[in-house]
Amino acid sequence: MKLKKQDLVGKKIDIHTHCTGVMLDHLINQKYPIAQDINDLSNIVIGNGIDYAITFPIPLSIYFDHIKFHNEKRLCPSNMTDFPFQAENLTMLYSISKFNLTHLLPFLSVSTRDKVNEQISFIRDMLQQYPIYGLKYHSSMDLCAANEKSFEPFANLAMECDLPILFHTKMDNYANPMNLLDFAKKYPEIRICAAHLAQLYKPFYEELHSDIHYQNVFIDCAPLSRNHFAMSAMNPNEHLIFSNPVCLIKELSNENPGRILWGSDAPWNRYVNDQNRVVEYPDDVTLVDKSGLWPKFSQNSINFLFGIPR
Numbered sequence: 001m002k003l004k005k006q007d008l009v010g011k012k013i014d015i016h017t018h019c020t021g022v023m024l025d026h027l028i029n030q031k032y033p034i035a036q037d038i039n040d041l042s043n044i045v046i047g048n049g050i051d052y053a054i055t056f057p058i059p060l061s062i063y064f065d066h067i068k069f070h071n072e073k074r075l076c077p078s079n080m081t082d083f084p085f086q087a088e089n090l091t092m093l094y095s096i097s098k099f100n101l102t103h104l105l106p107f108l109s110v111s112t113r114d115k116v117n118e119q120i121s122f123i124r125d126m127l128q129q130y131p132i133y134g135l136k137y138h139s140s141m142d143l144c145a146a147n148e149k150s151f152e153p154f155a156n157l158a159m160e161c162d163l164p165i166l167f168h169t170k171m172d173n174y175a176n177p178m179n180l181l182d183f184a185k186k187y188p189e190i191r192i193c194a195a196h197l198a199q200l201y202k203p204f205y206e207e208l209h210s211d212i213h214y215q216n217v218f219i220d221c222a223p224l225s226r227n228h229f230a231m232s233a234m235n236p237n238e239h240l241i242f243s244n245p246v247c248l249i250k251e252l253s254n255e256n257p258g259r260i261l262w263g264s265d266a267p268w269n270r271y272v273n274d275q276n277r278v279v280e281y282p283d284d285v286t287l288v289d290k291s292g293l294w295p296k297f298s299q300n301s302i303n304f305l306f307g308i309p310r
């Protein structure tokens with residue numbers, strides 16, 4: 001059964017985690033990690049005192065030929081499944097249900113590149129059978145922006161079924177955070193989350209503050225310390241720079257009240273930092289402990305998942 005708003009009040013919520021599926025690109029490039037089993041995710045979440053975690057599959061779907069994507073940046077069917085994210089979404093839903101992992105709240109991943117009608121009818125079918133909390137879209141891997149016409153069927157479904165959407169962001173043509181503001185303006189009824197701090201991209205935050213119509217826009221910091229580490233090296237003329245991760249979330253929360261969510265991006269919050277130390281899930285949790293922002297993050301996550309009280 002789907003949880004209700006009141007079940008999440010005051011709870012610690014991780015809004016961005018991955019499970020099921022495999023990132024073969026990382027395996028080919030000897031990068032880590034390449035996958036995360038749902039039971040491993042469950043243990044990490046519970047072991048670190050987090051009450052609930054939103055989770056969705058790892059891109060790229062095995063519907064696509066990973067080798068062609070890796071070598072030619074082209075999305076071609078692999079003929080391994082009938083439509084994109086069929087295996088990944090199904091495995092995730094089935095595992096959550098069979099292992100009774102009621103603290104893991106699934107979002108379904110989608111792709112605009114092929115078999116959209118099949119995906120839509122699959123999602124409708126799954127909504128009847130499992131508790132599902134939203135949709136996830138990874139523009140960079142799908143080689144398509146959220147504000148392109150091909151995403152419309154999923155936007156219409158999200159509106160009809162009141163499903164929030166979490167969008168990956170990156171400084172490329174597809175996942176550029178400015179595309180999400182365009183989408184947010186077009187669909188004010190859909191609650192969206194710009195992942196990865198919307199790249200701390202200054203024009204995004206300037207535009208966000210300039211218009212009262214962006215009340216449906218949320219921002220996650222997944223993964224906080226890794227993002228701070230990476231983004232502090234970005235061009236300060238174009239990106240917001242903060243002295244440390246705790247200052248980052250405190251200042252950003254003050255400047256964007258009601259919008260900031262905490263997400264770990266597990267398993268991609270595990271990395272070796274510049275002091276050659278392995279940074280892991282508990283390190284990110286400690287940063288939020290230090291900031292005192294759990295109650296705010298909890299309320300913001302509830303609003304993203306269930307709607308903003310008016």
Ligand SMILES: [Zn+2]
Binds near residue numbers: 016018265268
């Ligand atoms: Zn992610």
